[in-house]
Amino acid sequence: MTNIPVTATDDALLQAPLALLDSRFAQRVVTLPSGAQVAIRECGVPVSKPSAVLLHGIGSGAASWLQAALAAGEQAHVVAWDAPGYGLSTPLAGDAPADTDYAARLHELLLALGITRCVLVGHSLGALMACAYARGPGATRVARLVLISPAGGYGAPGRAAVAERVRSERREALRTLGVAGLAERSAERLLSTAAGAQARAWVRWNSARLQPAGYLQAVELLCASDLARSPGLAMPVEVYCGDADVVTPPEACRNWAEFFGAEFHLIERAGHAVPVEQPEAAARIITRAVEQANGVRQHG
Numbered sequence: 001m002t003n004i005p006v007t008a009t010d011d012a013l014l015q016a017p018l019a020l021l022d023s024r025f026a027q028r029v030v031t032l033p034s035g036a037q038v039a040i041r042e043c044g045v046p047v048s049k050p051s052a053v054l055l056h057g058i059g060s061g062a063a064s065w066l067q068a069a070l071a072a073g074e075q076a077h078v079v080a081w082d083a084p085g086y087g088l089s090t091p092l093a094g095d096a097p098a099d100t101d102y103a104a105r106l107h108e109l110l111l112a113l114g115i116t117r118c119v120l121v122g123h124s125l126g127a128l129m130a131c132a133y134a135r136g137p138g139a140t141r142v143a144r145l146v147l148i149s150p151a152g153g154y155g156a157p158g159r160a161a162v163a164e165r166v167r168s169e170r171r172e173a174l175r176t177l178g179v180a181g182l183a184e185r186s187a188e189r190l191l192s193t194a195a196g197a198q199a200r201a202w203v204r205w206n207s208a209r210l211q212p213a214g215y216l217q218a219v220e221l222l223c224a225s226d227l228a229r230s231p232g233l234a235m236p237v238e239v240y241c242g243d244a245d246v247v248t249p250p251e252a253c254r255n256w257a258e259f260f261g262a263e264f265h266l267i268e269r270a271g272h273a274v275p276v277e278q279p280e281a282a283a284r285i286i287t288r289a290v291e292q293a294n295g296v297r298q299h300g
Contacts, residue, residue, distance in 0.1 A: 010201035017066060017202055025066050025080075029088050032108045036090040039082040040109070041065075044073025050117040050143045050293050052286045053110065054080040057124030057151070058218045059186055060273070061086050064206045068275045071283030076119075076290045081109060083129065085214020096220035099132035099229075107137040119289045121146040123275060124248065125222055128153050131230035143293035145237045146285060149248045149272050150256055153225035163223040170219045174212060183207035192244035192271035199277050206276075227256060236292070237262035240285060242270030242277070 025041045032038065041062045044052075052072060054065045062080035069078045084105050085091035092101045106129065110118065120142045122130030127150030134142045154163035173182060186207040187200035237260040241253035250266055257264035270278040 010204060013198045013201040014205055017198070018205075020070065021063055021066055024070055025063070027062070027088075030109060030112055032105075032112050034108060036084075036105065036108070037088060038084070038090070038105070038109045039086075039088040040079055040113075041069070042077070042079045043069055044076050044078045046077055049077075050119050050290060051077040051079055051115045052290055053106075053115065053118045053120050054078065054275075054286075055106075055120070055122045055126030055129050056080065056083065056086075057126055057149075057273075058215070058222060059182065059190070059207045059210065060123075060203075061206050061209055063209075064202070064273070065275050065282075066202075067279030068282035068286065071280060072286040072290075075287050078286070079113065079115070081106070083126070083214070083218070085211055085217050087209060087211070089214075091211075091214050091217060095217065096224065097217055099128050099221060099225045100136060102129040102221065103132040103136050103138070106133050110138075110141070115141075117141055117143050117293075119144045119146060119286070119293050121148065121286060121289070122150065123148045124272065125151045125218060127151055128221060128225045128227060131227055131233070132225075134233050134235060135230045139234050142235050144289045145233060145235050146240070146289050147237065147253075147256065147260075147262075148240045148274050148282065148285070149242060149245055150227060150239065150253060151222060151248060152227045152252065152256065153222055155224045155226040156228060167219060167223045171216065174215065179210045179212060179215075180208060182210065189247065190271055190273040191277050192242065192269060194244075194269055195271065195277050199273075202276055203273055228259065231259070233260065238285070238289065239264045240267055240274065241265075242267050242272060242274050244270060245272045245274075247272040 239257035
């Protein structure tokens with residue numbers, strides 16, 4: 001079983017998902033031509049096209065997609081990465097890499113994996129990375145873009161003061177609480193009040209694996225990036241949000257859907273961490289997007 005420490009309280013709740021993680025969604029490390037490494041997890045049908053590529057949020061990692069990926073993997077090839085600076089993935093250069101730097105690393109990874117066409121799914125901060133890729137090197141490779149509870153970023157003109165406040169608050173929280181403290185409080189903010197004990201334990205487990213340097217780079221990305229820098233994308237876009245999301249609330253996500261001219265759907269009984277709290281719904285979203293990218297007619 002994966003050798004990651006867990007609290008005594010969560011240990012029993014985590015036995016089943018950790019066993020699944022190691023047996024059906026195991027990690028492997030891809031060494032890129034640049035020398036950088038990216039840790040990924042994959043499952044599903046290896047010959048299916050397009051692949052579904054999953055990008056996690058700021059307090060999470062590839063493993064957070066476990067249940068959703070396994071369900072979607074029954075019909076598609078699914079790949080989830082640990083973003084640069086997360087897990088065993090090599091951080092990007094500098095203290096404040098841009099969204100285009102994350103997009104370049106993603107492009108290098110997909111080239112190494114031989115993925116020429118994908119449905120790109122970005123959750124929370126992953127939406128900023130996904131949009132940077134879709135408007136840049138992935139413009140002809142992303143068949144469909146799915147944004148789940150997208151973070152808008154704080155890099156828009158006139159938001160410098162807000163960005164500085166967010167940067168200071170997150171840095172101070174990491175300094176005073178440490179990774180363990182951030183993980184302990186993560187479930188209360190990322191899940192709805194109806195979430196079960198196992199979902200809460202799984203959110204804490206994923207957050208507890210944060211690497212401080214990579215997390216601080218991601219904070220800089222959040223503060224400097226702006227989802228509105230990606231207008232007029234070349235591919236269809238879909239936007240989803242949990243109906244109990246307090247991090248990226250439904251109205252904010254609806255506004256982003258209008259910005260992109262995208263479909264918008266609420267996911268019932270879900271907070272911000274939709275892939276953890278409602279993995280079946282997340283899997284249906286992924287599978288449906290892959291089918292639509294392949295021209296499969298939808299019913300109902």
